[in-house]
Amino acid sequence: MAPDYKKLYEIICDLYSNTNHFYYGQWDETFYTLRVFETCKQLIKKTWTKIDEEIVLTAALFHDVGKTKLDTEKKIKEEWDDHPTYGAEIARKILRDQGFVNDFVEKVVYLVKHHGDRPNKLQMVRTEELKILQDADLLADMGIASFIRPFLYSGKNKRKTINSVNYIKSARGKDGSISKENLYRLNLKASKRLAAKMIKESDKLNNKIFKLTESDLLD
């Protein structure tokens, strides 16, 4: 059975809607999920190897759904680290309920469960499907998305806009750019090329906002 991605996305959005911390939080997970899904499609097109597209795209929708089960009030790192495991359970239940065959369900569950086991974190044999999901997960937070994130946090944390700009300044590397460390966490060459392009995009925006906020009033 071919997955009805729109329907699955709606189910996942409902789960986030019922989770105050994330849906209304500083980083809207439904937007992020959508970006990971679309980035997976983009990477699949760039890959020469045969990819089980339905598995990757379904896992993209479910990859962070475990966050709906986290008690973020606790802010315990171990709890956060468990979101792939929680997500695997939730994905398994929903996909079974939706009538997907066991083989399909378990392949999706595997990707959800291991999406955080990145190259810089864990030595393991990765399927091409896992490499794509892991890379898309990082790429979805680069470029314009990485530019807007500090401003989204502004609203939530009642932080002044200018302080978000200063935060971006402080987060930039010695060479003036940000997020380059993410390049080492990517699996595929195609992802690294795409990441370099996206980082350039966000650097451009960062430089523009630095210019816009140059003022004697702030000296």
Ligand SMILES: [Fe+2]
């Ligand atoms: Fe995640």
